[in-house]
Amino acid sequence: MFSIPTFLESLVPLFWAARYTLLISVAGIALGLVIGTLVCAARLSPSRALRRAGAVWVSFLRGVPLLVQLLVFYYSLPLFGLDVPAMVAAIVTVGICASAYISEIWRGAINALPRGQAEAAVAIGMTPQDVWRRIILPQAFTLSLPALINELILLVKASSLVSVVGILEITRASQAQAATTFRPLEVYLAAACIYLVINLCLAALGRYLEHRTAV
Amino acid sequence: MQASSVEIRNVSKFYGPFQALRDVNLSIPPGKVTCLIGPSGSGKSTLLRCINFLEDYSAGEIRIDGRMIGYEAPGRRMRGRALREMRRSIGMVFQQFNLWPHMTARENVAEGLIRVRGLSRPDAAGRAADALAKVGLADKMDNHPSRLSGGQQQRVAIARAIAMEPRLMLFDEPTSALDPELVGEVLHVMKALAGEGMTMVVVTHEMGFASHVADQVAFMERGELVGVDTPGRILHQPEDPRIQGFLRTYHERNSF
Numbered sequence: 466m467f468s469i470p471t472f473l474e475s476l477v478p479l480f481w482a483a484r485y486t487l488l489i490s491v492a493g494i495a496l497g498l499v500i501g502t503l504v505c506a507a508r509l510s511p512s513r514a515l516r517r518a519g520a521v522w523v524s525f526l527r528g529v530p531l532l533v534q535l536l537v538f539y540y541s542l543p544l545f546g547l548d549v550p551a552m553v554a555a556i557v558t559v560g561i562c563a564s565a566y567i568s569e570i571w572r573g574a575i576n577a578l579p580r581g582q583a584e585a586a587v588a589i590g591m592t593p594q595d596v597w598r599r600i601i602l603p604q605a606f607t608l609s610l611p612a613l614i615n616e617l618i619l620l621v622k623a624s625s626l627v628s629v630v631g632i633l634e635i636t637r638a639s640q641a642q643a644a645t646t647f648r649p650l651e652v653y654l655a656a657a658c659i660y661l662v663i664n665l666c667l668a669a670l671g672r673y674l675e676h677r678t679a680v
Numbered sequence: 681m682q683a684s685s686v687e688i689r690n691v692s693k694f695y696g697p698f699q700a701l702r703d704v705n706l707s708i709p710p711g712k713v714t715c716l717i718g719p720s721g722s723g724k725s726t727l728l729r730c731i732n733f734l735e736d737y738s739a740g741e742i743r744i745d746g747r748m749i750g751y752e753a754p755g756r757r758m759r760g761r762a763l764r765e766m767r768r769s770i771g772m773v774f775q776q777f778n779l780w781p782h783m784t785a786r787e788n789v790a791e792g793l794i795r796v797r798g799l800s801r802p803d804a805a806g807r808a809a810d811a812l813a814k815v816g817l818a819d820k821m822d823n824h825p826s827r828l829s830g831g832q833q834q835r836v837a838i839a840r841a842i843a844m845e846p847r848l849m850l851f852d853e854p855t856s857a858l859d860p861e862l863v864g865e866v867l868h869v870m871k872a873l874a875g876e877g878m879t880m881v882v883v884t885h886e887m888g889f890a891s892h893v894a895d896q897v898a899f900m901e902r903g904e905l906v907g908v909d910t911p912g913r914i915l916h917q918p919e920d921p922r923i924q925g926f927l928r929t930y931h932e933r934n935s936f
């Protein structure tokens with residue numbers, strides 16, 4: 466029999482565990498945005514070496530599963546004598562992994578802009594900095610918002626993988642809960658509901674932002 | 681308004697092994713309208729884009745009011761700052777308008793005044809309004825480009841250029857992307873500008889405009905400037921068989 470009380474009781478601790486899920490996803494995407502922007506700049510730079518380095522970074526990170534990246538990163542830290550909290554290791558790995566996707570999102574958006582727009586700005590004597598700041602980036606940002614929100618949703622789901630390094634986020638918390646209550650179905654269903662609510666909220670936020678910035 | 685003159689001397693341009701301009705010579709007198717005509721791929725856009733150095737040229741020199749653009753001396757590139765200084769007084773209008781879609785018409789015009797001319801926002805907004813009124817768009821200032829017709833967009837692009845108070849205006853097929861019924865409004869604005877004594881270089885397929893407004897017409901073919909003369913002598917009594925051939929094709933295509 467499905468136990469509705471167990472289902473409802475599980476929601477509370479899992480909801481509490483969601484703060485780690487959110488922390489990892491949001492900090493991860495923030496770090497990913499910073500690194501991803503640098504990687505994108507490298508890929509668009511005139512220097513062939515930088516372009517190659519950026520391309521290698523992207524294909525490496527996209528070619529190795531996040532779970533494996535996480536384990537490699539986490540277990541290689543002691544080799545360097547680093548004692549990093551699991552949470553930090555998780556955020557850094559998630560951020561680095563996201564940077565590969567985010568740099569591609571940026572690059573796609575920038576390349577999608579007609580070249581003539583930058584030319585028109587150059588022709589009236591704008592500096593390259595102003596061309597980027599005033600013409601290219603604002604539009605690239607608007608263009609990539611849906612993809613960035615989508616990336617954030619993927620990260621919320623992918624953050625379940627960090628349970629392997631012992632962080633008590635939603636998935637790990639529900640495993641523990643399931644073990645003590647002997648009611649895995651109720652507990653995991655509760656976890657599913659919480660993920661769903663978070664991601665529906667993010668999707669709604671995405672639609673709102675997209676609507677607000679649309680011209 | 682001071683009007684610039686342009687001297688193009690022995691200019692050649694290569695794209696890799698392909699020679700797009702062959703030893704081009706052309707004098708563009710101040711306050712006059714020069715039309716560039718010729719078949720597709722003959723190098724009209726390339727020559728025009730060399731004048732404000734959107735394209736670099738491989739040999740020769742282009743002087744605007746006596747000052748060479750793009751190079752300090754033959755082979756030595758101009759610094760970015762000096763080049764921007766020169767471009768400030770050269771307006772350019774593109775076939776595809778190239779407005780910035782995330783800004784309103786007025787913001788499109790004000791942007792350069794703020795960033796390049798250093799005007800305050802209110803001053804720039806005022807000047808932008810004046811420039812838009814001049815091209816007949818006083819009532820469309822707060823529209824984004826997506827809410828304007830092609831002809832209106834092109835007039836915003838012209839306003840954006842003239843608000844900078846250029847001494848030379850370059851037009852690259854400004855009406856080619858427009859529906860036929862919208863061509864007139866853009867040509868009308870260009871004629872008014874010519875009437876004010878602006879130096880204009882216009883790449884165009886509008887032979888009517890070239891014939892009525894141009895002071896001189898230059899014909900290009902395969903990267904070569906074949907001839908330059910008054911519109912009457914180029915368009916109505918051409919001597920060069922290449923020009924005759926081009927005009928024959930033009931007339932055949934435009935008769936029905």
Ligand SMILES: Nc1ncnc2c1ncn2[C@@H]1O[C@H](COP(=O)(O)OP(=O)(O)OP(=O)(O)O)[C@@H](O)[C@H]1O
Nearest residue numbers: 695698699700718719720721722723724725726727
């Ligand atoms: N970036 C480029 N790289 C290589 N070749 C180019 C480039 N731009 C132009 N060309 C070549 O240079 C020649 C002249 O081009 P240009 O655009 O100046 O012609 P045009 O006279 O303006 O033609 P149209 O009437 O079609 O606009 C063409 O053969 C074109 O293919």
Ligand SMILES: [Mg+2]
Nearest residue numbers: 724725726853
């Ligand atoms: Mg052209």
